[in-house]
Amino acid sequence: MNLTWLDWLVMLVYFAFVLGVGFALKRTTTTSAAFFQAGRAIPAWVCALAFISANLGAQEIIGMAASGAKYGIATSHFYWVGAVPAMVFLGVFMMPFYYGSRARSVPEYLRLRFDEKTRGFNAISFALMTVFSSGISMYAMAKLLQVLHIFDAPFAALGVGPQYIFHLCVVSSAVVVLAYVLLGGLSSAMYNEVLQFFLIVAGFMPLVYLGLRDAGGWRGIASSVPAPLTHAWRGFGSAATSPMGVDAFGLAMGLGFVLSFGYWCTDFLVVQRAMAADSMAAARRTPLIAAVPKMLFPFLVILPGLIALSVHGGVVPFKMYEGTNTLALDALGRPQLDYDLTVPTLLLRYFPTGMLGLGLTALLASFMSGMAGNVTAFNTVWTYDIYQPYLRPRASDAHYLWIGRMATVFGIAASVLTAYVAAQFNNIMDVLQLVFAFVNAPLLATFLLGMFWKRATGHGAFAGLVAGTAAAALHHGLTLPAGASAGVKGGWLGVMAAYPSEMAQNFWTAIDAWTVCFVVTIAVSLITRPRADGELVGLVYSLTEKPRDGRLVWYLRPAVLGAIVLAGILVLNLVFF
């Protein structure tokens, strides 16, 4: 399959518009509040689409289809169990404290509520994590475009070897994201996320339509793939029969509570989008509006996985050893499927020239939105939570704006570097991601206690975070998923218990870390001196005036929207039970 002028033109139009948005916003981006917080002037629906789009990186599109081919419709647990309830909780209960306090970032909330050391711990680990994760997704994307061989012909025409495709993908996407974030800051990133959201939907909807037609609709899929793949909850009665290796309890606690609430309610990457809203009511509506498309995404990103399994006896390609034509075999000598190529394979299979350009643009858009999300969160946390408090307090606003722009350049450069390190040493990146998972796992307990228990103290929060992180590391070091060897996958301290799957191990590591952080924070808080009630107004639930929603029309009230969304996921779960 070769790209034609039409495909290139569609991609070019996309690039022209994202850069155009950056230039259009350059004039109004003259203060640090405009650059980092979008002037807190964005309407709710824009925030909501940006909120969802920043999370919808290319890894999600690729990974969810891959998981759809592996686990089937049960993958939608990542949406219906692992995202929507947490988004409702954020909108209804937590947003008032983020938006209502003077905090400009999530780590800054921790300083206002607890103390400097808790903020520092969170700010530094978060800043590092965003840079690494954007680098790793950059690597994944460039690798994918290289494997597709779609750019081979134009490169050959220019007399350049295919090995440069990787470099071109990394550098060009980095430069475009750099340009529009540098020009318009957070508002530019968010407006472009809206463009990217529409493009992702526009690029993948026809793919699902054609795929479903080819497969003979949902009925056709259900009759050609193994039955458990078309039922979301089959086998979840016990860990032994569950496709993911966890029972319903582990799923609900690990994914549905700790991991999901930990991500959606405390990760500044997404929370930043809601904090840019033009009013408290709009900020609270942001995650609730975002929950509606989130709830429907499984049909866009998971269904392709099932389609690829179903049509023509399965079209997921076999896994090859890198750079060779040799099939990769599993332990029993059977060839393995390369699930990550599910979406690209379908794109190349069904899309004629023109639509193919749009599909590839959608893939690029998802990649850029995820990267811009990381970069804007990084430059804000670096400037407000690391540079301003520790390196240079009390400088002029113009100085912080300049530092924010420099941090953008630095953040993207560091991501590019990470992408190349990832290409060299896959394992180092796995280890780093693991370390961040340890740091993140307990964080939810800190926020819940901080927001809903006024007795929680700074020393308690810090001790809880450190203990929770240690507990996560310990749990990981002592357990191993089935079939893995000790090392990055776990068991580096000796194997005390084995899990049926890596996912099960992740969920239980998170549950463990959360519990330890929760208990230690409470214990240490009780023996340390609490802050006066007066200092905690606006930061803790019991001391803050409840937002009065009664005056709003019913469909604008957060509680009503939340109830509607939760009813929606209940129905979806029953339909696909």
Next chain:
Amino acid sequence: MHLDVRIPLGLMLAVMGVLLAGYGALGDRSVYARSLGINVNLGWGAVLIAAAAILLALAWRKR
């Protein structure tokens, strides 16, 4: 902020829609063998143009 995002969004979808629908109407039909014989460029291009029209109309009304 002094930018209604529906304007760039609508314009982008309109340009892409015109490109796809235009090629669908005038270009080589043999490329649709892979898309099950459906002229997806024409059909989806028209959908994009319609979406663009709605977005631009909403933005225009607010001015």
